[in-house]
Amino acid sequence: MKAEIIAVGTELLLGQVVNTNATFLSEELANLGIEVYYHTVVGDNPQRLEQLLVEAQSRSDLIVLCGGLGPTEDDLTKDIVAAHIHHSLVEDEQALARLHEFFTFSKSTMTENNLRQTLMIEGGIAVQNPTGLAVGTLITEDETTYLLLPGPPSELKPMFQQNARPLLEELFPQEEQLISRVLRFYGIGESQLVTELKELIDEQTNPTIAPYAKPNEVTLRLTAKIADKVEGEQLLDHLESQVMTKVGEYFYGYGDENSLVKVTVDALKKHGKTISAAESLTAGLFQSTLGDVSGVSEVFKGGFVTYSAETKEQFLAIDRKLLEKEGTASEACAIAMAEQTRKLADTDFAVSFTGVAGPNELEGQAAGTVWIALAEKGQPTIAVLQHFKRDRKYIRLSAVMKGLDLIRRAVDKKK
Amino acid sequence: MKAEIIAVGTELLLGQVVNTNATFLSEELANLGIEVYYHTVVGDNPQRLEQLLVEAQSRSDLIVLCGGLGPTEDDLTKDIVAAHIHHSLVEDEQALARLHEFFTFSKSTMTENNLRQTLMIEGGIAVQNPTGLAVGTLITEDETTYLLLPGPPSELKPMFQQNARPLLEELFPQEEQLISRVLRFYGIGESQLVTELKELIDEQTNPTIAPYAKPNEVTLRLTAKIADKVEGEQLLDHLESQVMTKVGEYFYGYGDENSLVKVTVDALKKHGKTISAAESLTAGLFQSTLGDVSGVSEVFKGGFVTYSAETKEQFLAIDRKLLEKEGTASEACAIAMAEQTRKLADTDFAVSFTGVAGPNELEGQAAGTVWIALAEKGQPTIAVLQHFKRDRKYIRLSAVMKGLDLIRRAVDKKK
Numbered sequence: 001m002k003a004e005i006i007a008v009g010t011e012l013l014l015g016q017v018v019n020t021n022a023t024f025l026s027e028e029l030a031n032l033g034i035e036v037y038y039h040t041v042v043g044d045n046p047q048r049l050e051q052l053l054v055e056a057q058s059r060s061d062l063i064v065l066c067g068g069l070g071p072t073e074d075d076l077t078k079d080i081v082a083a084h085i086h087h088s089l090v091e092d093e094q095a096l097a098r099l100h101e102f103f104t105f106s107k108s109t110m111t112e113n114n115l116r117q118t119l120m121i122e123g124g125i126a127v128q129n130p131t132g133l134a135v136g137t138l139i140t141e142d143e144t145t146y147l148l149l150p151g152p153p154s155e156l157k158p159m160f161q162q163n164a165r166p167l168l169e170e171l172f173p174q175e176e177q178l179i180s181r182v183l184r185f186y187g188i189g190e191s192q193l194v195t196e197l198k199e200l201i202d203e204q205t206n207p208t209i210a211p212y213a214k215p216n217e218v219t220l221r222l223t224a225k226i227a228d229k230v231e232g233e234q235l236l237d238h239l240e241s242q243v244m245t246k247v248g249e250y251f252y253g254y255g256d257e258n259s260l261v262k263v264t265v266d267a268l269k270k271h272g273k274t275i276s277a278a279e280s281l282t283a284g285l286f287q288s289t290l291g292d293v294s295g296v297s298e299v300f301k302g303g304f305v306t307y308s309a310e311t312k313e314q315f316l317a318i319d320r321k322l323l324e325k326e327g328t329a330s331e332a333c334a335i336a337m338a339e340q341t342r343k344l345a346d347t348d349f350a351v352s353f354t355g356v357a358g359p360n361e362l363e364g365q366a367a368g369t370v371w372i373a374l375a376e377k378g379q380p381t382i383a384v385l386q387h388f389k390r391d392r393k394y395i396r397l398s399a400v401m402k403g404l405d406l407i408r409r410a411v412d413k414k415k
Numbered sequence: 416m417k418a419e420i421i422a423v424g425t426e427l428l429l430g431q432v433v434n435t436n437a438t439f440l441s442e443e444l445a446n447l448g449i450e451v452y453y454h455t456v457v458g459d460n461p462q463r464l465e466q467l468l469v470e471a472q473s474r475s476d477l478i479v480l481c482g483g484l485g486p487t488e489d490d491l492t493k494d495i496v497a498a499h500i501h502h503s504l505v506e507d508e509q510a511l512a513r514l515h516e517f518f519t520f521s522k523s524t525m526t527e528n529n530l531r532q533t534l535m536i537e538g539g540i541a542v543q544n545p546t547g548l549a550v551g552t553l554i555t556e557d558e559t560t561y562l563l564l565p566g567p568p569s570e571l572k573p574m575f576q577q578n579a580r581p582l583l584e585e586l587f588p589q590e591e592q593l594i595s596r597v598l599r600f601y602g603i604g605e606s607q608l609v610t611e612l613k614e615l616i617d618e619q620t621n622p623t624i625a626p627y628a629k630p631n632e633v634t635l636r637l638t639a640k641i642a643d644k645v646e647g648e649q650l651l652d653h654l655e656s657q658v659m660t661k662v663g664e665y666f667y668g669y670g671d672e673n674s675l676v677k678v679t680v681d682a683l684k685k686h687g688k689t690i691s692a693a694e695s696l697t698a699g700l701f702q703s704t705l706g707d708v709s710g711v712s713e714v715f716k717g718g719f720v721t722y723s724a725e726t727k728e729q730f731l732a733i734d735r736k737l738l739e740k741e742g743t744a745s746e747a748c749a750i751a752m753a754e755q756t757r758k759l760a761d762t763d764f765a766v767s768f769t770g771v772a773g774p775n776e777l778e779g780q781a782a783g784t785v786w787i788a789l790a791e792k793g794q795p796t797i798a799v800l801q802h803f804k805r806d807r808k809y810i811r812l813s814a815v816m817k818g819l820d821l822i823r824r825a826v827d828k829k830k
Binding site: 020071109210283358393 | 427428429430431432433434435437438439440441442443444445451452453454455456457458463470604605606607609610616625626627628630636692694696697698699700701702703705706707709711712715716717718719720721722723725726729730759760761772773774781783802803804805806807808809811
């Protein structure tokens with residue numbers, strides 16, 4: 001079972017866009033037991049794409065194409081693949097209905113070229129696009145299967161996961177399956193995690209252990225390749241318990257689609273606790289991160305962005321003398337922000353963030369110096385000092401993650 | 416002058432690493448006037464790499480290879496390219512001296528396999544590696560030039576910029592250079608933009624016009640290929656004015672690194688105006704987006720996140736009767752939020768966001784229904800109703816972008 005991935009788009013060859021689709025699809029196909037032998041990028045050029053298809057067909061069982069399904073003239077992937085396998089293009093009714101619905105709802109004008117997005121290759125299976133308008137196709141011809149996906153990653157990823165992956169699983173059933181489990185860690189770096197787990201990693205054969213560093217967190221993917229699912233889960237259970245013995249204190253949750261904010265919101269919901277926030281350097285990023293979670297309104301009612309000393313005084317009634325004496329990037333200010341916010345918003349918890357986002361220092365303190373305080377009804381307020389590194393964006397994100405971890409740990413202790 | 420980029424490494428085909436080297440090299444080569452026609456990724460497999468070299472040699476003048484120069488057994492790029500052009504490998508003295516120096520300085524033990532990194536292809540030019548130990552090679556054989564670079568971006572980039580680029584400039588002097596200009600648009604979709612500019616796009620030869628859609632905006636890259644820089648700029652000026660005649664009302668700024676929030680903050684600074692915000696469905700995303708811009712504290716002091724009806728009442732003193740009668744996702748609520756916030760924060764402008772982030776409907780209104788209001792000192796408050804599509808994240812982002820555009824337009828009218 002050999003596969004290859006062809007990305008179509010001159011913007012990739014000009015270095016304007018990174019080919020993250022190939023990376024995503026490679027990982028997904030590996031999980032299905034499908035080996036990827038080549039990635040290729042070709043421009044919006046009919047001859048070169050056709051030539052590449054001839055080559056790809058001679059060496060691969062599955063060719064995944066991304067890009068070139070859009071409404072414009074240079075979106076030519078469908079036309080070229082259809083011509084290559086001597087099929088025509090037909091309108092997909094479901095995609096057409098969605099297109100009309102989109103333009104009706106958004107009250108914008110539909111130009112004629114938008115209809116191109118509803119075309120699929122005749123005789124294939126339409127692959128619907130949950131977050132966009134261009135429909136994809138899965139079609140097999142002469143023992144080669146072609147899967148056409150859109151270029152924007154925000155469309156390609158949900159389309160693959162929801163609609164293309166099930167089709168591929170049915171078309172290419174694997175005797176041995178890959179069973180994997182993702183463990184997520186916060187508060188430990190990748191190199192330290194790998195050092196702690198060195199023996200386990202050196203000995204790995206089946207299941208395997210793959211660490212992956214993300215901004216402010218590390219995930220471990222444990223993967224067993226096995227025919228029997230129950231036996232696979234048992235192997236993973238055993239390996240997981242070995243991992244947890246060594247680094248369990250940093251573990252916060254399972255799964256690819258999980259996140260520290262989801263786990264934190266779930267903990268608040270489970271214990272029936274509410275949260276509010278006052279943000280200085282993070283400027284709303286913490287609250288906006290809560291807002292990413294659907295249904296967060298059950299535990300989150302609102303809060304403040306106090307970016308200046310004046311708004312800390314005006315919105316939160318923090319004593320001007322405290323601000324003048326201690327400065328805004330101080331423990332005293334962080335504690336006052338959290339405690340005042342908790343009272344004003346009448347919540348069980350309130351978190352505050354104040355410090356130096358950078359690039360320049362502030363009040364004589366280096367960029368990355370951040371105080372985070374957590375006030376809790378009937379408990380003493382805790383405050384932690386952090387020194388984050390890198391750029392402004394990373395410092396603000398790091399502060400939000402640390403705040404979430406403080407809340408999660410405080411809430412869970414209440415069991 | 417046709418070039419292609421081949422990245423060698425199984426980790427790329429497994430989806431563990433993103434091929435950012437191809438993106439970097441493509442942009443660098445485009446700036447040298449060298450056109451890249453293909454990117455390919457192949458694993459650490461001698462047969463497939465050799466087969467790919469045969470193919471590449473038949474279609475390209477320059478083949479840039481990245482990866483596989485390291486010390487381990489699976490680093491085979493040098494061996495395969497040398498065999499392909501019937502040359503042998505020789506030790507490079509400068510690289511060997513650096514290797515010994517490195518191990519003496521770091522007081523670590525040099526294993527035998529490290530010597531492989533000092534090998535280059537006989538008859539070529541050694542390309543030194545300023546931040547690593549593996550030496551590269553530039554060699555021309557049978558009218559095809561091969562450039563071998565290391566895989567880690569931290570080595571590849573400085574090596575290319577300091578040592579490979581000057582060699583390529585000498586080897587392939589370009590009479591013509593690429594001069595480009597990026598125009599950014601908000602409020603028009605890619606398909607509509609392309610329709611408006613159809614004639615210009617159909618006629619394009621030099622300069623060219625390349626549209627590119629990003630979430631909530633579209634950019635146009637105008638590129639002239641020309642010997643004389645001044646003449647190139649004139650061509651771009653002329654094309655730009657033709658573009659502006661058709662879609663100028665949606666234009667907001669120039670440049671790859673620009674953004675609607677930067678332009679909005681700059682406009683506020685220029686006119687000495689301050690801004691505050693009250694956010695419901697966006698939950699702090701608007702203010703956090705302002706916080707991304709370094710130096711925004713000059714115009715932004717803070718604001719509110721009022722995610723529930725209670726906090727709208729508590730923080731902003733909005734009349735409960737209004738909330739009960741009109742609902743929170745209403746024009747009246749948006750206007751009250753903006754006006755109250757402007758007074759409480761004592762700013763020139765205040766923007767508010769209220770509506771339905773989804774996925775479920777709220778108060779009988781569909782996900783994506785959003786009211787945005789902008790209050791301005793001494794002016795009537797404006798309010799707009801929007802119907803955004805797609806998922807929760809995109810709806811919230813779309814609302815923030817629309818808010819920024821309203822502010823930018825309101826501030827700029829004050830000239």
